[in-house]
């Protein structure tokens with residue numbers, strides 16, 4: 001039953017029987033995507049619209065007050081408390097979750113650990129299109145995932161997987177990974193946008209029909225460019241991003257979309273010999289190996305809802321070329337360039353002949369505007385060769401005028417710093433707390449603390 005497909009331009013919607021590099025209608029390149037024709041709609045869809053004889057009936061509506069919230073459904077708990085929180089209280093029955101991350105980060109590992117726990121009470125199926133039964137067994141042994149309720153199947157057929165889900169035998173099904181799946185009716189290669197969307201749709205429909213929880217793995221490249229999993233984001237209920245350094249360091253799981261919970265929570269993991277472990281006190285772990293040198297500043301930041309203290313390191317070297325190099329690991333490079341411009345203009349620090357390197361220790365990726373002041377102070381401290389006192393943490397946003405602006409959730413940042421034994425915070429003047437030394441201006445701050 002091949003050839004029941006059509007190619008649809010994603011820009012203008014024109015349809016074609018064959019694939020072409022350019023849409024002849026709107027002239028867009030590479031915009032044709034293969035789609036399966038629904039049996040019914042294939043013949044009559046268009047003409048029915050033309051005739052104005054559309055099928056359809058009045059909706060069965062209900063009073064909101066009488067609906068049972070879907071939260072009331074059972075949730076499958078993983079062994080990781082923070083991950084359960086990220087999920088909004090565990091894996092909801094009938095929900096479809098996409099776990100996205102770069103290859104090698106630990107997706108298969110965490111899923112096997114989740115399976116191990118859930119399979120203590122529920123029927124779980126792990127479907128892999130990437131690894132053989134033998135390989136998966138090795139990992140299961142290593143992670144102690146041994147249960148009679150945990151089954152395995154090797155498959156790359158979306159149709160077969162959907163049929164298996166539809167059987168209703170399993171409460172949780174893992175699909176590792178969406179990029180290996182293909183639908184029988186579609187000719188394009190696994191991993192292409194059309195295979196990913198159509199296979200995803202098939203599986204989601206099966207999951208909803210039988211109230212089976214499904215977790216789908218999606219690989220993304222380092223810069224997140226691969227379009228495959230992105231198109232799935234709209235279809236699934238929950239999107240979890242697994243981020244961090246592949247080799248050592250912390251890895252974080254956060255929800256970028258969650259139809260059943262908040263997207264502010266984060267779970268922090270570390271890879272050990274026996275699988276992933278939740279990091280209970282990330283600040284202490286991040287600061288454990290700290291050596292207070294010039295260019296090192298402790299930032300009180302937030303990762304999701306969690307306050308975390310993290311060390312920012314800066315290094316400045318005289319540039320050997322006409323064009324100085326700026327490198328940032330864990331910090332936005334454009335933001336760094338902006339801060340360097342502010343430093344040069346507002347504090348008279350001369351950086352135009354300096355290579356500037358910024359490193360956020362522990363593989364953390366900062367997405368916090370209040371990191372600005374710490375980065376500026378680290379650069380100034382590296383330039384001056386003077387270290388900041390042990391007792392300080394830093395937070396605050398820096399404006400283009402060199403003014404220090406307020407940071408959200410200052411109270412949480414302060415509480416975390418107190419907990420770890422710091423004496424003072426250098427922060428925005430808007431914060432009313434004795435712990436914070438209020439600063440209004442970048443230049444004044446640098447003169448007082450690092451020059």
Ligand code: TYD
Nearest residue numbers: 103104105106107108109271272273274275
């Ligand atoms: P994996 O989960 O296969 O990554 P992904 O499915 O995201 O591609 O494994 C990630 C890495 O973790 C792999 O290089 C091996 C390592 N690892 C451990 O260090 N300890 C363990 O217990 C396991 C199972 C894997």
Ligand code: MG
Nearest residue numbers: 107108130176
């Ligand atoms: Mg894997």
